[in-house]
Amino acid sequence: MKVSARQIQKANTRKRILETAYRVFAEKGFSVATSIIAKEAGVSHGSIFVHFPTLNDLLTCLLADFGDKMGTRLHMLTHKCDSLDDLLNEHLNVLEENEAFYSRFIAEKNGLPDEAKSAFMFIQSTLAFHFSIVIEREIEKGTVKKLPIPMLFNTWLGLIHYYLLNREFFVNSNESVIKRYRADLLSTYLNLVKKV
């Protein structure tokens, strides 16, 4: 079926709204007015509601898309990792790529539509899958301490999320907290869990 110029334009506008919303939410948080997103995207305020009847619809679509993209990216980068060092490093790469939005997302997710929790758990479960494969192998080899897998996983995530949630205290604005503390985060965690 031939796609009309009007349909292409409609799809482009929808894409532009989603891309702009991603950037604006990352910068200003999720309670920002839709009129600001419309202005930044260069579309009329009414145009947003043609594509997304409610703010909830826009958020749900954006978060589902974000969870899917981030989960897939995590899978692509971590499924080839043989060592814990490599896997954690790749996790930090994915977080650094999405740092501003992801930090807002984990800070505000409890006040967002249910899709936020689904996207959050999809991302963490994808990581947990690859993390458990690699760390079980390292425990078996005797290179990592025999500690419960969920505790090893949650300790890493807790550490990283602490820095992301409080990034304003750790870096100057616009600086990446992952970039600045990457080496310390990695070496400290690995020193804690690895056998000497």
Added chain:
Amino acid sequence: MKKCIACGMPMEKVSDFAANDPNKDYCVYCARPDGEMQSFEEKKENLTQFIVRTQGLDENAARKIAENMMRKLPAWQKYFNQE
């Protein structure tokens, strides 16, 4: 790239596919030992136990998360559309 219809995992290598068969629409983790795809109840239970085992969540919370993940996947649409 193909994604597993039952769990969403991207399938790249032949070994990612059930029974090493790239014509299959589901992955090695969603297959039974005989190569057939797991049932809805089997997949939900396996996913729940996987979440508990790797992330330490409460079993009821993990079951809800497993259902929400499955809700978006093509293989399980008919189970949720009945609701």
